Amino acid sequence: DSGVTQTPKHLITATGQRVTLRCSPRSGDLSVYWYQQSLDQGLQFLIQYYNGEERAKGNILERFSAQQFPDLHSELNLSSLELGDSALYFCASSFEARGTYEQYFGPGTRLTVT
């Protein structure tokens, strides 16, 4: 158990819909990262938040957005869903105090768009 929690574990929805994925980081970690993993794309970095502020952006679509709240939990919002958005979405957290950026991953949310 990494200490990172993600909900829901599975999500099935239709094209055009909007969903919200939730992540709670390990106790004490200030940074949250979101990743998308599909069979043909590998682990793709989407976005990082540090202590409530956006720190880095990766291959995140404009239809996707995220935020980190004062209690440090984070939400990833996916809108106007397409079939190609079906994937595993992982959240990871890190402390970063030593500059090593070790990340601890949650169990993931499996999103299926039909």
Add this chain to the structure above:
Amino acid sequence: TQLLEQSPQFLSIQEGENLTVYCNSSSVFSSLQWYRQEPGEGPVLLVTVVTGGEVKKLKRLTFQFGDARKDSSLHITAAQPGDTGLYLCAGARPNNDMRFGAGTRLTVKP
């Protein structure tokens, strides 16, 4: 194009064999991590290397960080079926940017 290139992409070996997988880049990293991921689960951190030339051992796994901090290798001795999984390297660049390689998918047959 991946910032971190991992090779080989796939590796299938018999139990008891040794293997080495590689993680290469043209960029310098302030640290590099290796993760192992099983199907349907999140990657699990194995090790972090920070200093150029650093070697770390974790039971049958030996990790090395290149002198120039641009590449790394993972050597497994006497592989076991339990070592099967996707091995990912991830590098932290000086601007705090983290990037993952595409991974090496290892299968160890009994």
